[in-house]
Amino acid sequence: MNQATFLATLLDEACEPFRRSGKFAYYYARGKLSSDCIFRELLRQGIFPARGHYLDLGCGQGSLFSWLLAARKLYEQGQWPSDWPAAPEPLTLRGVELMATDVNRALGRFGPEHPVVDIRQGDMCEVDFGKADVITILDALHYFDHARQEEVLRRIYAALPPGGLFLTRIGDAGAGLPYHIANWVDHVVTFMRGHRLPQLYCRPLSEWVALLSRLGFTVRTLPMSEGKPFANVMLICRVPS
Numbered sequence: 001m002n003q004a005t006f007l008a009t010l011l012d013e014a015c016e017p018f019r020r021s022g023k024f025a026y027y028y029a030r031g032k033l034s035s036d037c038i039f040r041e042l043l044r045q046g047i048f049p050a051r052g053h054y055l056d057l058g059c060g061q062g063s064l065f066s067w068l069l070a071a072r073k074l075y076e077q078g079q080w081p082s083d084w085p086a087a088p089e090p091l092t093l094r095g096v097e098l099m100a101t102d103v104n105r106a107l108g109r110f111g112p113e114h115p116v117v118d119i120r121q122g123d124m125c126e127v128d129f130g131k132a133d134v135i136t137i138l139d140a141l142h143y144f145d146h147a148r149q150e151e152v153l154r155r156i157y158a159a160l161p162p163g164g165l166f167l168t169r170i171g172d173a174g175a176g177l178p179y180h181i182a183n184w185v186d187h188v189v190t191f192m193r194g195h196r197l198p199q200l201y202c203r204p205l206s207e208w209v210a211l212l213s214r215l216g217f218t219v220r221t222l223p224m225s226e227g228k229p230f231a232n233v234m235l236i237c238r239v240p241s
């Protein structure tokens, strides 16, 4: 199977179950998972550990979890690119999302047949994180102010074991026009998803890296806007072993 055919199969597998949550959930998942390179790159580059407990903060309708479950299923069926690392095996998938509409779409998608998935409504600035091997925040850190960002990052560090992974994506506020285009799109998409226009609290990439390093993480950065005129950067942050 060539990569394009495989990605189409993976997309179908990840998106079909969202039909249970309605047309919006289904088409939103298709649009997001097919056009955003981060989902493919997380698997292709083998960023996640072989097995682990996950916590996704600001998880929306659970698109990342759907992608991971679909990937693991195809891997176990032997439908997997020979030059990609094994699909990660998620042991538990916990999600926290502020908006009830998104949580309801997630609950419709996952249902009781997925006991490893637990998505709840909550504010990541307030909920207890418990313990996890992998914590993700995709495009959600900039919705609250700098002091609360730092506190959330501090608590993430404390919730991870030595060697644990915090993976996030931010918009580089030092990048000029691509950063402003991404913010404009962010406003439009947020509004389309039924939320009011947010105030955004961004930082230049160098400031994110300095903050995360000061908190104890080792940080690797990768540009993550392929095909879009944005300034998005993935931050792969590890608690030293």
Ligand SMILES: C[S@@+](CC[C@H](N)C(=O)[O-])C[C@H]1O[C@@H](n2cnc3c(N)ncnc32)[C@H](O)[C@@H]1O
Residues within 6 Å of the ligand: 032, 057, 058, 059, 060, 061, 063, 064, 096, 097, 098, 099, 102, 122, 123, 124, 125, 137, 138, 139, 140, 143, 144
């Ligand atoms: C741009 S969306 C990204 C959703 C998801 N991470 C994804 O990649 O599909 C940002 C999400 O973060 C959520 N969010 C923002 N602030 C939050 C907070 N304080 N606690 C929990 N979720 C939050 C928003 O409601 C929204 O669903």
